[in-house]
Amino acid sequence: MTKLRAAITAVQGYAPDFVLTNQLLEKMVDTTDEWIMTRTGIMERRILKGEGLATSDMAVEAVKGVLEKSRTRPDEVELLICATVTPDMVYPATANIISDKAGIKNAFSFDLNAACSGFIYALITGSQYIESGKFKKVLVVGADKMSSIVDYTDRQTCVLFGDGCGAVMLEPDTEGYGIMDSILQSDGSGRIHLHQKAGGSLKPASHQTVDNKEHYVYQEGQAVFKFAVTRMADTAHEVMVRNGMGPDDVAWLVPHQANLRIIDATGKRMGLPPEKVMVNIHRYGNTTNGTIPLCLWEWEPRLNKGDNLILAAFGGGFTWGAIYVKWAY
Ligand code: UT7
Numbered sequence: 001m002t003k004l005r006a007a008i009t010a011v012q013g014y015a016p017d018f019v020l021t022n023q024l025l026e027k028m029v030d031t032t033d034e035w036i037m038t039r040t041g042i043m044e045r046r047i048l049k050g051e052g053l054a055t056s057d058m059a060v061e062a063v064k065g066v067l068e069k070s071r072t073r074p075d076e077v078e079l080l081i082c083a084t085v086t087p088d089m090v091y092p093a094t095a096n097i098i099s100d101k102a103g104i105k106n107a108f109s110f111d112l113n114a115a116c117s118g119f120i121y122a123l124i125t126g127s128q129y130i131e132s133g134k135f136k137k138v139l140v141v142g143a144d145k146m147s148s149i150v151d152y153t154d155r156q157t158c159v160l161f162g163d164g165c166g167a168v169m170l171e172p173d174t175e176g177y178g179i180m181d182s183i184l185q186s187d188g189s190g191r192i193h194l195h196q197k198a199g200g201s202l203k204p205a206s207h208q209t210v211d212n213k214e215h216y217v218y219q220e221g222q223a224v225f226k227f228a229v230t231r232m233a234d235t236a237h238e239v240m241v242r243n244g245m246g247p248d249d250v251a252w253l254v255p256h257q258a259n260l261r262i263i264d265a266t267g268k269r270m271g272l273p274p275e276k277v278m279v280n281i282h283r284y285g286n287t288t289n290g291t292i293p294l295c296l297w298e299w300e301p302r303l304n305k306g307d308n309l310i311l312a313a314f315g316g317g318f319t320w321g322a323i324y325v326k327w328a329y
Helices: 022-028 033-040 055-069 094-102 115-131 188-193 207-211 221-242 260-269 288-302
Strands: 005-014 018-021 044-047 079-083 108-112 138-145 163-173 178-186 194-196 217-219 252-255 308-315 319-326
Touching (some): 005 115, 005 288, 018 022, 033 260, 055 094, 055 138, 055 163, 079 115, 094 138, 108 115, 115 138, 115 163, 115 288, 115 308, 115 319, 138 288, 163 288, 178 221, 188 194, 188 221, 221 252, 221 260, 221 308, 221 319, 252 260, 252 288, 288 308
Parallel strands (some): 079 138, 252 308
Antiparallel strands (some): 005 163, 005 178, 138 163, 178 319, 194 217
16 A cells, blocks of 8 residues: 555536637738747637526536546545636636536635636645545546637637636545646746736726726736646656656646647657657647646547556636546556
């Protein structure tokens, strides 16, 4: 018997049906499929359509899938953490709403905001409850309806984002599998480059904030790119090296999907061939908290027990980090 660790025992993703292609975007703003593909690697993204549908409605689909796969009854779940930047409402937490919609009645639940790094932050937070020995069933959700905060007249941002989510179940493991190591970091001075200007206590919603389009994603792309490309690559590399692994020991890099060029740079820094890097940005764009669990879900059939995975993300804050996971099934 080895150390008590938190192992991922099930994963489920969800992406809405409506497909917003680059060709459709060409009709909405002054852009081209060629520009989007060469600068970002994105071909299409999913959009949640329909009156009254929110982040929780996508998340609950992923949660139901995870409950089924892990043969867990809703009343057995003890904690649900939702990483999101597009909560259904400012309060209560979307995690509370997801729990209600999924029939999870014996758990406490809360949201966690670390922008695009939220899912890896939430995974480490959830793992601490398992490692404490007090919790046996922890759900971690990453979900965003980015279309609710994207300005579809701004070509600099509207081509980047999509809606989607995923969820994982964390359970105790004493056989050497699960979350092995992590590095998480933040630097709030980066907030000037990526934020939403209004709707918080600094600048509550008003006619003026709406007229000025201040409730949308604001991003200085080049500045964010510069930080993202070095921080994500360096941290992923550091987690690999400090655990005595080389490129041959890593089965998969699971990177946040913000830009194919950032993903490629991270894979290269780690010395990994492209075949070992999970990429689905061309189909979903940047779903913020949804990217990493969507990758795990799509690659789940190809994962083997004992595979070494490095999860890596970078996002607003700035926040960034990497996690070493030994796949448990
Ligand atoms: O997930 C959270 C973290 N976020 C990220 O990691 C995003 C990091 N940043 C990026 O991925 C890239 O900076 C972008 C994809 C956002 C932009 O790519 P870029 O290569 O940095 O382009 P740029 O912003 O420097 O823009 C180059 C040119 C500009 O025109 P001028 O000034 O050279 O004439 C833009 O106005 O491309 C123009 N442009 C566009 N043209 C066609 C910007 N957006 C578009 C567009 N279509 N959609």
